[in-house]
Amino acid sequence: MGNILNQIGIENYIFLSVVLFCIGIFGVLYRRNAIIVFMSIEIMLNAVNLLFVAFSTYHQDAQGQVFVFFSMAVAAAEVAVGLAILVSIFRNIGSISIDNLKNLKG
Amino acid sequence: MNVSTILIILLIGAFVTYFSGDKLASKVALLFSLAALVCSIVLLNNYSAGENISVINSWITQPKISFALNADGLGLAMVLLTAALTPIIIFSSFGNEYKNAKAFYGLILFMAFAMTGTFLAADGLLYYIFWELALIPIYFIALIWGNGDAEERRKAVVKFFIYTLAGSLFMLTAFIYLYTKAGSFLIEDLYKLDLSACEQLWIFLAFFLAYAIKIPIIPFHTWQANVYQKAPTVGTMLLSGIMLKMGLYSVLRWQLPIAPLAAKEYMNIFIALGIAGVIYGSIVALRQKDLKKLLAYSSLAHVGLIAAGSYTLTLDGLRGAVMQMIAHGFVVVGLFFAAEVIYRRFETREIEAMGGIRTQSPKFTSMFLILVLASVALPSTFNFVGEFTVLYSLSQVNIWFAILGGTTIILGAYYMLRMFQHVMLGETNSKTFADVSLNEGISFVAIIAVLLFFGFYPKPITDLITPSLETILQVINKN
Amino acid sequence: MNTLIAITGLGIFCLLFEILNLRKAIIPITILGLIGVLALNFYEFGTEQSYYNNMVAVSKFSTAFSSLFIVLTIFLVALSHNFYQNHPTKISDYVAIKVFLLAGAVAMVSFGNLAMFFLGIEILSIALYVLAASDRLNIKSNEAGMKYFLMGSFASGIILFGICLIYGAMGSFDISEIHESALSAELPIWFPIGLILMIIGMLFKVAAVPFHFWAPDVYEGSPALTTALMSTLAKVVAIATLFKLIAGMNVISSLENQDLLNTFEVIVVIISIASMCVGNIMALRQVNVKRMLAFSGISHAGFMLMTLLTVSASAGVLLYYTAAYALSGIAAFSVILYVCRDQDNEDITNFHGLGKTNPLLAAILTASLLSMAGIPIFSGFFAKLFLFNQTIQAGYIGLVIVAVINSIISVGYYFKLIIAMYSKEPNQERTGKPFLIYATAVVSIALNIILGLFPSLVLDLLQ
């Protein structure tokens, strides 16, 4: 297992997940559809999860992988709540574009 | 029995007054203020009998703050001023009807409590706390029971509050800095500090900001006239009679001894500021249309002279300043009360609308005239004693200070007599002016009696304050 | 630890009561339960222990703050009685959520392992998302919930990334181990980055500039009670956790790399100054009280961040400051809840003439505002005093002067409300004296003043 990391240095994993993470960030910044924003956030989290796994291999220690389960569970819970909110918004204003959420300002 | 008794009496008084209901409030307040007066006189006796009436308990362990009240001659003199003026002020308000009187009189007593505390506190932070506490009641008194256009009043009062708070917060910073040096807020520890000239300068300035705004010294006086005009007369009396003195007292007690080097270094500048205040205030007072505003500017002029006296760092200067504080406290309260008495009859403070009162009210006229003459420091009034001493001390520093400061004798006479002429003299006024009632008369007579008595025999006060002033001077000149 | 378990149990009980149709009993029982928990917590105070191979580490710090959180929750639960009168079916959910939220909060201050820390944050946040959006039919509430959710989960992502990097650097999630290796090992560059990412995530939670934008909108949109919870409990929890994170890992002071330490301090100074200034100045022009308090909360966050400069010494100061701030906040919000019961907004105009109609509540609100403004004898003043004292002793006099100027500015908007209450004419009937609201207001302000009179009570707990 270690040989993989010998072949491909840990840095590459970090770069990969950083890139993924940034993709997620840009997704959140530039997409206006709430669902897609959720997905972008998921991308961010998963980028992190990937890195966790990589590191746990790197350190030869299982904690990292355990942590991934935590984060997945949490992510699931979050999205559940998020979707619930989204539904009620859709009921009220019939749209899921976050551009319509500008009543509170100033 | 120690000085905390007065504070307790006043504080309890404030609450009892509040719960005694609108009917009784004024009487109860008067009762408690009189009790405080009696108590302070008793304390004065004990003090002069050599009994120790100071208190010191530790309060907060980390940082080390203690509940320390120290009554020396100076402190007691100011406490007596407060304790004597409060009943007069309360009594003078008997002619007026205030809605929600219980809160009103409660606040007055609370303010008296805070101001007494300021004069007694011997721990920097305790002092600061009392100093700030005194601000809140007057804020509400002016805001709620004040007169004139509501919007204007709000602006004036908020400006006053923020302005004074701004000053005092810098003082707080200075105190904290001192604490980091001394490891204690106790005044004697702060006295012991020897700070570098630079530190002293900054601390001096921080204090100065607080006091210059409170006293007020020009150009920090812009809150004064408006607030005096807008506040109910009782509030104005409290402000001008006692609260200004808090600033002046603090100069003597805290600013000069803690930063003596800076005080000596820049003495002339601050004396000059004070004297500038004298001239400026007098000149501005000349052409005021509103009686209360005129009095406000006159008191600006007078406190300018007092401040100048305190910054001379001579025994005479300090002593004269203290005597002038007391004298001015009484006379200004009397004058504002006179304005109120006129307002009760004529419902106006515009000087143009007055005049021709003398023919209708000989008693009031003579009392008012005596107060006017006292405020222009006619010999045989207490004000003369103070003013003479201060001017003398100024002449010792630099004869020009005395000459310029002395212009108050001329300008003061000018604006006060001008005011008197247009308010009281002239063809009989069409509106009828009932002469002073018994209550009003009592307040006036009390004030006038004090002024005349000490005018001829100031010895008691001099003997009371001199020792403590000497100790302060020793601290100032320690190095 | 027992506290944590007890709280969770209590939460579950609340849900059970719903099933057993004991709605009436929920609030009193919860309050009693929480008081019990509080006692338990006091009992735990002073015991230094760690459970589940240091997942949860109970310390003076954690117990002290836990007690504060519990007290706040008691107040919040008490307030919810009147707040949810109209829809009684939900009451158990809301109360239960609050209790679970408290569990998350306790977990956050007593974490011994980053996993626990992360879980705590998420429990708290998710609960808050729900509460923020809890007024389902109200668009504002939805919007608030959405905004908070999106930005919150974004922030959690950042935090998670930070945790990950730290793990990568240290090979462990355990605070003490991280501390060890931070002292010894040569640090890879991504360790400080990870740390900063975590800190930024927490700064978002405490709503420090420039991560504060969510706060005003969410505060305004959410139901008043939730706002109260956010501005008192949530903020306090976040700042405490941030403090513990830095103090507990003790990385900052142990960094042998001096200029990194300086960098960190510069960042903290800048952020706290920015928060104070932005918060106070923006609050000046607000007409909505909740929004105004949101900005004042931002500025207070700036004040609290100053403690991070003197981590080793200022735990007690932070505890005192948070307690003072939260108590005055509770008092203020209970008055706001009363005044704006049947208003659709919380504009200042609703407060006109409160001094005449409800002198007591007006006085309480005034007191709490004065406390926030830092006027003596209210604990807010001493909080500021001790904070300034600490900071000056650490040599940041410039920072203190900025803080002083800010507290001057803050008076401007606090007094706008006071003036409205006392010098304007009443514009509406205010009937009824709901006992719980009055009680909460009185008790909280009383506690505030007691703290002011005897600061040593709290201040010396963490010496």
Next chain:
Amino acid sequence: MDTNLALILVLTPLLGFLVNVFFGKSLGKTVSGAIGTIAVAISFVVSLLLFNQITSTGKGIEVTLFDWIQISNLKINLGFLLDQLSVLWLLFVTGIGSLIHLYSISYMHDDENMHKFFSYLNLFVFFMITLVIGSNLLVLFIGWEGVGLCSYLLIGFWHKNQDYNDAAKKAFIMNRIGDLGLLIGMFIIGSMFSTLDYATLKTAIAGASNLDSSLLSLAALCLFIGACGKSAQIPLYTWLPDAMAGPTPVSALIHAATMVTAGIFMVTRLNFVFDLATDVQSVIAIIGAITSLVAATIGLVQNDIKKVLAYSTVSQLGLMFLALGFGAYEVAVFHVITHAFFKACLFLGSGSVIHGLHGEQDMRNMGGLRKVMPITFWTMLISSLAISGVPFFSGFFSKDEILLTAFHHSIPLYVVGSVASIMTAFYMFRLMFLTFFKEFRGTEEQKHHLHESGSLITIPLIILAILATFGGLISLPGHSWLNKYLAPLFTKATEGEHHLGTTEYTLMGVAVLGGLLGILIAYVKYFKQDNVPEADENITGLSKVLYNKYYVDEVYDAVFVAPVNSLSKFFRDYIETGLSALVFALGKIANEIAFQGKKLQTGSIGLYLFVFVLGLCAIVSYIFLAQ
């Protein structure tokens, strides 16, 4: 014993004052008048006793009551010094005082506030006595300001008329200007010799070696400014003519006989200071001379009977200062006394005339009163002769002494003085002719009620006329009782003792001739050709300038009063508002920033997150840079 005497002396007038203030109205006019008069009369008796004592023992009495003001290096106590000078002053203050009180009982009888009038008069006497017998400068200052106050009250006695009030205010403020000088002088002396007590000061100066003479001169100058204020010398004289707004007895008592001589008293008191400041002395002399001339010239053309007398008072005071300037204190004192007699008499006489004409003061509407009020006429005639220096009347001796002294020191000032006295003679007799001779020029209605005043008015007139005649005897040239009496006061050998040689006689002759000349001109102009001064509008040329008092008041207004007032307006309208605007500006700025900031809070999640990320990047990149 002495203490009690002194206290009785001081306190009886005060008592009278208090009684009249509190019970005057209920007591009724006559009673309150009587009380006032008796109070002063008692002090007069006491002064007589004291005088007796002094002359017998020959040394002064010191009375110390208690410490008053403590200042570090000087201790000031409330004490009295009764020596030759003060007792002499007491005599004519209380003496003339009581006469004038007596006079006022009848004169003021129609005034509703008569009791007030008497209480003020008593208060004045009280303060005047304090001024005179104070044992140090500060006690003198009490009296000094006190009499100023009383003159303020009495000038503005008819307070319904704002012009009178203005006059009163003017008097008080101009006095205050002088008082500032006096104070400064006190400060300098106090810091130099650390005492304000006359006796100690005298010894201190006598004992002092290497005095800072320039500082001492400064002090003397300041004191002299004070004297200028009180004694109406240039430049502070303009208040005195206006002060005639007060009731005539007031003019007689305060503005002729007593208060205005306070300045001379003070200078004489401090002669040992002034002797050392020779340059200041010459200043005094010059100012005195100029004042006497200027006032006399103005007096030439005045038509208000009291104004004429007022200006003559100013000019006489000028002559006294001329004498003081030459260190001839006893001469000045001598003239003070004689002047007190005849000027009081003149004022009271004019008062009686005005009384007779029901308030008419313009001489152009008088005339021919000789027959209807003979007593007034004769008494005034005597006094006029006295003031004009006609031989063997009191004024002759005193004025002559002054001119002699002037001649000995400086011819020019002598000339000025003589011219002034010639003019005096002229305008006094102008007054006499216009008032008492020829036909009555007033209205018929007035003519009806013309009558000689009552005995209460005429008796004081007669007494004063007698004094004005024989007052000169106290200091006959050659062997002067006064000089011997005052000798102990002065350090230097006394000046006035001129052995009567030819020069003296010639000078006397010149003076007499001058006086007679003045009278003659007046006789020709107003009796022979009996022209009457024109109405105000067609006064022209030089006499217009004179009639308008050289426009001094206008100049003062333009130079001092107007600027101060406009400055005050400027401060009020611009500086004050500006300052407070400045303070408000801070708040405004903050609000403005807040207003702009609100725009940043757009409510768009995208923006918020964008800023979030920006901050994140900023911080992270900062860490990299800092590494």
